[in-house]
Amino acid sequence: MNLHIFQNQQELNEAGAGIITSLVQMQPKAVLGLATGGTPVGIYEELVKAYNKGRVSFKGVTTFNLDEYVGLPADHSESYRTYMQQHLFNHIDLPAAQAHIPNGNAVDLEAECAHYNELLEEAKQIDLQILGLGHNGHIGFNEPDDSLVSGTHRVELKEETREANARYFNTIDEVPTHALTMGVGTILKAKTILLIVRGADKAEIVHRALTGPITTEIPATLLQTHPHLVVLLDAEAGRLFE
Numbered sequence: 018m019n020l021h022i023f024q025n026q027q028e029l030n031e032a033g034a035g036i037i038t039s040l041v042q043m044q045p046k047a048v049l050g051l052a053t054g055g056t057p058v059g060i061y062e063e064l065v066k067a068y069n070k071g072r073v074s075f076k077g078v079t080t081f082n083l084d085e086y087v088g089l090p091a092d093h094s095e096s097y098r099t100y101m102q103q104h105l106f107n108h109i110d111l112p113a114a115q116a117h118i119p120n121g122n123a124v125d126l127e128a129e130c131a132h133y134n135e136l137l138e139e140a141k142q143i144d145l146q147i148l149g150l151g152h153n154g155h156i157g158f159n160e161p162d163d164s165l166v167s168g169t170h171r172v173e174l175k176e177e178t179r180e181a182n183a184r185y186f187n188t189i190d191e192v193p194t195h196a197l198t199m200g201v202g203t204i205l206k207a208k209t210i211l212l213i214v215r216g217a218d219k220a221e222i223v224h225r226a227l228t229g230p231i232t233t234e235i236p237a238t239l240l241q242t243h244p245h246l247v248v249l250l251d252a253e254a255g256r257l258f259e
């Protein structure tokens with residue numbers, strides 16, 4: 018594991034974006050696994066800046082998002098499709114056909130998951146998977162459970178996850194109860210994983226995830242088994258590592 022702790026958010030954002038930019042410069046046809054949530058926003062901002070300065074092009078890149086809510090129309094303000102458009106896709110030259118996000122509004126969700134898995138198979142391997150961390154140790158929307166699923170699947174969100182994400186909706190009742198998520202098998206198959214964690218409220222969970230016993234009750238503990246894990250923490254989240 019390659020762990021870095023940053024004293025300010027800007028340095029973390031630049032480091033994260035730098036890793037992604039370097040990869041795409043070296044490998045213009047890279048396959049990127051993308052995350053949503055509050056955590057990667059600053060990194061996407063830096064990527065857009067790098068693109069605007071002509072340092073990187075995403076023309077040949079393929080992307081796969083980790084997850085999407087079930088039942089929100091794609092153009093809903095809080096869908097992860099909308100998030101990606103607003104924070105990244107609308108501002109770079111990534112061709113729309115190369116940007117994949119599970120369709121949480123599909124009539125047949127099982128078929129949608131199978132289709133997403135096929136696309137992932139065709140892409141062979143994600144070169145760099147960006148990950149945030151849920152307060153309960155979830156990665157993607159792989160929630161704590163007594164077993165975990167390998168491929169893309171439908172999950173019921175834990176109450177604590179819905180509460181954490183309620184800040185983006187008018188009321189908690191509007192937060193979807195289910196989501197589609199890439200499975201832990203797909204995540205762990207990525208060549209490199211870039212885990213980003215910010216904030217004092219995640220200090221304990223990230224410490225347990227990276228140093229505690231491996232358990233499906235904290236899905237992020239499985240990251241300990243990955244041979245190329247890069248971790249970027251802000252000082253608050255990294256408090257217990259110092």
Ligand SMILES: O=P(O)(O)OC[C@H]1O[C@](O)(CO)[C@@H](O)[C@@H]1O
Pocket residue numbers: 052053054055056057083084148149150151152156157158
């Ligand atoms: O970055 P946040 O908003 O704290 O969310 C943590 C994680 O949970 C999710 O919302 C669920 O996948 C991710 O998008 C994110 O990485």
